[in-house]
Amino acid sequence: MKQNPFSLYDFLGYLIPGSTFIYAYLIIEIWSNNKSDFNSEKVLNSLSQSDFQDIFVFIIAAYSLGHLISFVSSITIEKYGNWRYGYPSKTVIGYVKKSYWVMKEEPSTSETDNYLYEIDSNKNTRQNKNFGRFILTLFILPLFIMEYFVGIKLNFKNFYSKGLDPYLMESIKEKTIFLLKTIKNDPNISISESKLKTIDFNRIVHHYAFENSKEHQFRMVNYVALYGFLRNLVLTFIFAFWFYFILSLKTIDFNMSINWKMIVWNILIMLMSFISFMAYMKFYRRYTLEGLMLIVVDKKIK
Template structure:
């Protein structure tokens, strides 16, 4: 019984460790490369270029410590950074079509100005919810639209699951690499190590793409629900 309890506790701690670590590395990497979905969904309204795999202004102007930290993160997430470079991020869509983005943004902007009395400059300078303003829409929808709660929770669970499994495959990849090298040069049976390294490399990006897509859908679900709520209140 004690052994079973110990396994449960260790598994629980390991799960939280993976969740925290994946949020620090994978989610931070995504936000640095793409920005928050609540911003890049409206890129076509601002004429923001969707060029990929080039350093941002923040990255170019970053201090030495930040550059070192970014290089460490990119090195650890090498399977993702390499896939991003090879595919040019064509595996996941980014901004909304112009007309849909424009209509949705006008409704969101009007809702924020009426409901939250936010500084108008935050909404007029650029399209997209900057400075964590997305949290207001999330809590508003969660409070006043019960039918959207389950769907939002499902998206949160799905993007969290994909992010965590992505980290597991990254760890598996970095364990497989030295194992494969060692077995290759010692003329041992390296086929299984090669297979493990290849599958880890592939599934890392599969789950990363899943994470990005579900994170985007979660954000889009909240924003669309918020926009519809404004429309419903205007009609009533």
Template sequence: MQQNPFSFYDFLGYMLPGAVLLYLLTFVFGVDNLISILSLNETTNSTANQLLSFIPAVISSYLLGHILAIGSSALIESFSNYSNGYPSEFLFGVKAKSYLDSDSKMGIFGRFLLWIIILPISVFKLVLKDICKIKMFNQAKALPSPLKEAAFTKCKKVLKDEIEVDTKALVISNGIDGDYLRLLYHFIFEHSERHANKLQNYVALYGLTRNVSFVFVLTFWGALVSVLTGSSDLDWWHVSCFAALAYIFYIGFVKFYRRYSLEAVMAASVYCKKNG
């Protein structure tokens, strides 16, 4: 399957989150220097010059998006995996361990520090999902039992017969290990263009929501510091909005992260080898 040099993920996963952060820094936090740095105020009546003036902003958004992706992967995605388990596990009913369950004291401290860093997400999750148990905020849902068993059996068969890997250690009580899921993903990507397109879309969407969630975590802390120090016109309304948006996009990330894994599992489940 051919892919364009500039993919759908590049636009959604990198450029848009970077642009959102630049917009918030410029027009909400009032970082006026960004306008002159990005040459947005040096336009003439020429249409060509006006278009060219946006090139620094576009490039900056794209590069900033890559930095956001690294940060969100290390923080937002890790928090989801620690809290819910991997999608290829909870889809098959594997219960996540306690958030602070780690083999070392440094591991426990690291998870506690992560909880503090992404405070708006961790607090909203604790209240809305863990304490109030509101169903709409629980996107880490397992498959129904009959479907779960049938899908697992077929995925195991594809791994063993088509990809030729040892599946003796693969049991439904542990779900599908991340390495096995990657094999299924690449197998489906090569053998089913219809499912490959859907997988790419889900990757782009969970990348977008994860990175934008991280943007609002950063702006939450920026707004909180500004309010406490009185260094800007921001108030508690801004702090609350950024916190809520961080959690909303986190929920979106978990949703599309699950759908990406589910699509790979379902595609493998309905795979039929073509004769000839």
């Protein structure tokens, strides 16, 4: 594995998402060309006849496209999840993000306030940030719609955004505060629980856990590969939805009956983007928990 120039992330994070994107495009293209007489056998036969004589060229194209998808998903899907629910390292210990939008109100300094606010006192900067988030919402609209109705209204978000039990929350906070004091080399430094809301402590926690828990490194790397793959898959389904949705609009004929099959496929692609998002958030949370739980059981952090 150490001599292999390609890691697990290269396959799950780049090659497979890039290949999935290419095949999704081909499948939808075939659907549009066979809309009057569509069946799965035709799709498979058409794919097998695709002109990919040089498999090396296909791998390079898929791998390169995977890199682009990974970058775009990191500034869209990952940003959306963090802006909507907060970072998993904070949601698991009870700091719940109150709003997707940047707010003006000052946060409470109370120790019992569990809401993580995102504040920007500059009006123009705040408006620019919210405008950017509005544009992002339009771009990922199929995910946003399904995530709102299924994730929030039907409470499916609890599968990937709920906190831990009170005992574990307190244990993680205590160990994190001690670790931060140790790194500062000042045990008397004041770090309250409420201050953890504004500290990016997860970077420190994971670097410490990775360096001091060699036997858990492979699992942490696996989680990164899995949530990276699923994040890219979310973006792939969003692109697939917009492509198929545009093709659907072009086929509308007001003199004909409603094409329910096409509507169902649009909804199905939207649903797949949401299911992929749930899976991404799940492994993103598991990766975060792995590092946090490692410092909880670390006997050197007292």
